Amino acid sequence: MARILRIDMSKLTIRWEDVPAKYEVLGGRGLTSKIVAEEVPPTCNPLGEFNKLVFAPGLLTGTNAPSSGRLSVGSKSPLTGTIKEANAGGVSAQKLANCGIKAIVVEGKADRGCYALYVSKDKTELIAADNCKGLGTYELNKQLRSSYGDRIGVICIGPAGEMMGSNAGISTSDQEGHPGRYAGRGGLGAVMGSKGLKAIIIDSGKPSHLKAKNAEAFKTAARKFTEVLRKHPVTGQALPAYGTAVLVNILNEAGGLPTRNFSSGRFEAAASISGEKIAERVKERGGKGKVGHSCHAGCVIKCSNIYPGPDGNVLCAPIEYETVWSLGANCGIGELDFVARLNYICNDLGLDTIEAGVTLGVAMEAGIVPFGDGDGAIRLLEEVGQGTPLGRVIAQGAAVTGKVFGVTRVPVVKGQGMPAYDPRAVKGIGVTYGTSTMGADHTAGYSVATNILKVGGFVDPLVVEGQAELSRNLQIATAFLDSSGLCLFVAFALLDDSEGLPAVAEMINAQYGFALSVEDLLSLGKEVLRDERSFNKAAGFGPAHDRLPEFFLHEKLPPHDVVFDVSNDDLDSVHGA
């Protein structure tokens, strides 16, 4: 029976707790948001002793369900001030589940020093880790693997988290030990840093799977679900062949690829940072390069990649759409090698790449370095590592950087930088940016699917009608999926294939002996949103915060020359009163 592991960093104690009955049906985001909503005072200082940091594998994580290796991390965010859940792939979530861990709750705050939490099937221990202080995530992972072997999973922060940068993410390692998988958004790495926790080392031994209550039924459902994923063109073809960066040319064509700090929806060098280009480079350069790579065992989508340098060695693994956009198009940088180097630095420092790219775009608008200056961008990120005042500003993300340098075109909602879709040209995602429970977040309700990819039907990205409803439905479905441990990308198939969600329900039911209907799964999603919204309301958030920055309402975006014109009433209708 899985349990909850509670770490008190003030007292440096570890306690195991049974899972309360009401939590049994929860996992991933559903569980992190429930615990945060119940245990964290909504008006607390996110970096103070009363905030908590919760890690939870999803409901299906650790089972044999395909593409189910997600780890949710929840807390009150220092970036947005809202509740936050960020999730990531990599191997750690499966290993936590295999250690019998339903959730880790980190509370309190170490007076001084730097600690690592070691977890195996039969031992948990807080280890003084002052020698790891200030280490980049690559070196830290290398050292930990050399001490604990190659089978460990590592959850950790880089220097950005230690300096409590509001743009510090939490890294999880992949199958090769690269720390490039990030629960990136919302500055949860700063929360981990504030508590004095540098890393969690998960040593679950030989790979294994959690046993299902009804093994046969599970196998049947998992096989059905795998089939659903394999036959959909996005999860079965586009993502394995080109990775997420397959979106670059598509969004550019749609006029929605934010370029040079959201001043155009087309980037003239889009093709040079596209998924097709990544595949071409992998082919040309060979060596360790790879596309169709999976971030954890059992993934059938394999959207990941290993990007090789000119010499065939790993330059960065993986590089994703959001990153080639943020560190590429948004900075006017049209060369993948620069993007990969910037990506690597972000990973090493422990910065979320989306926020980092939005921040660099704002810094470029301020004239600190010119748009398109790859070396200048590298220098700016390196200042973070050096802890200079400028570096510390950059580590705080786009909103603070804009404030400090007097920039008023700052693309953030609730303090969080916007991802790779301009809300003026993809209005459905604009609704999600405004109304998500955690600031500008594309994954919270990925309207791009229906606006651009025509998955789950089609709602014209340039019209206002239908966007609020679309975003609402996707936010509900996503809140459930983020709780299941399934990768959000399964949604492409679920939206188009009516056999998908029933198969998910069947897997969960077979695993736990539940009797959940598809309806029940969506009710779970609704409950997650209710928990999150009620936390946010108590923290001081209301409709006035569900707005996009005013320049999106007044400045026309080329090439379509459109503004964001979804009404406030429409925005407020997403979640109702």
Next chain:
Amino acid sequence: MARILRIDMSKLTIRWEDVPAKYEVLGGRGLTSKIVAEEVPPTCNPLGEFNKLVFAPGLLTGTNAPSSGRLSVGSKSPLTGTIKEANAGGVSAQKLANCGIKAIVVEGKADRGCYALYVSKDKTELIAADNCKGLGTYELNKQLRSSYGDRIGVICIGPAGEMMGSNAGISTSDQEGHPGRYAGRGGLGAVMGSKGLKAIIIDSGKPSHLKAKNAEAFKTAARKFTEVLRKHPVTGQALPAYGTAVLVNILNEAGGLPTRNFSSGRFEAAASISGEKIAERVKERGGKGKVGHSCHAGCVIKCSNIYPGPDGNVLCAPIEYETVWSLGANCGIGELDFVARLNYICNDLGLDTIEAGVTLGVAMEAGIVPFGDGDGAIRLLEEVGQGTPLGRVIAQGAAVTGKVFGVTRVPVVKGQGMPAYDPRAVKGIGVTYGTSTMGADHTAGYSVATNILKVGGFVDPLVVEGQAELSRNLQIATAFLDSSGLCLFVAFALLDDSEGLPAVAEMINAQYGFALSVEDLLSLGKEVLRDERSFNKAAGFGPAHDRLPEFFLHEKLPPHDVVFDVSNDDLDSVHGA
């Protein structure tokens, strides 16, 4: 008949407007808050084209009423995000009134360039002022006086406002042309900077007074009011003799003088930065030094001073209680000459001294320079003038500085630094910090009067009971006083002398031919608060924002070892639902 002057900085146009009937009874804060509430979109970017900046002399400003020279400046604040009114003494408000100006509304935003507004009785003109770009306020005032003569009043910003620092104030000149009078709080200088307006030059010619409708009645009332001020021990004796810094020893004795970033309520070197010490230095050093100085003609309180350097020349004029505290005790600096130099630099750069000192305290807690290091503090402020990244952070105030440097003990409410009274030891002022319409502000409801000075009765500063009611009543009375053009310091006498408020009503009635009762004056105060709160609500503020930072609730303040324990319910009762 006074009119409203509307300046459109986008189109660089000037327009005179008649005063709508509903505005006739309004002045100062009542008028600025009314115009901001009616014309500024509450969710707009404070530094964008939709915010407005309103200057308004008070109802009695420009008349012969004693101590009535206040200028109100209103806007949406870039520091707090709330509505904001900051007011200042100096000569500009009287001169504006004498030019027949009820209010100046600055709207839009210049595309480029830097402008000055020239106003006289018969001419108004926007003048290109690119040659003034980057000038400190002292040099700017000197140049303007050499061009326009010594009789002008100057309202201006320094480099901090031009770089849109959220801690940029708006300077007004005094009778000697020193730019040391500040509408300091809330970053209104950044709003002025964002619009491209560097200065307003008011050239009202020979001093004169506005004619009263009923001159005899006015004279009688003004005489009565003067008498009320003269016979009260605070306005008649303490303030003229020692200035506002007479409070240093008093607050230190009460254990409420925040020391070294609010870590103690007593400063061992308090006596060295006290009002008594200022008077002693003036006497010792002679030269241009002076106490009992008045910031504008017709003040009978004369709380101001000119602080001389060792050579008798002006080191800074004036230095006030809040400043000797913020740049002194709060930074652990116990030497007036350092305080005066820091004060001068703030004035010159255009920084609010309260926020600057709170910011330096946070920077010292971060270890950037040690507490007590006067030269280090000077270097930090000089970085603002140099526009370095660190300087730009400092110019953003304490909240941003705390964020950037990972400090969690940051004494701000709604992003604004707390003034010179620790809310744990002076609980009534803590209620005002939490619930004022504009962030941590002492002037919004100066409970210190009744908690510490026993003016207007006595409510024990260390008990919880009665503080909410005290703060409410003072917030209402203050909202009226800030509208009247009277200096807030008249409140000391008004609270104790039942003849005071009737005399104020009589002066207003005689001046305008109104028939307002004392009750009506307080109703005006309530209306101001209603306007401000309704703006704030629409801007997204609610009870969750009316809270003090958590360390005040948990960290005991020596010497009384008290925490801030006024309940949230009490806080929420101040303004009701």
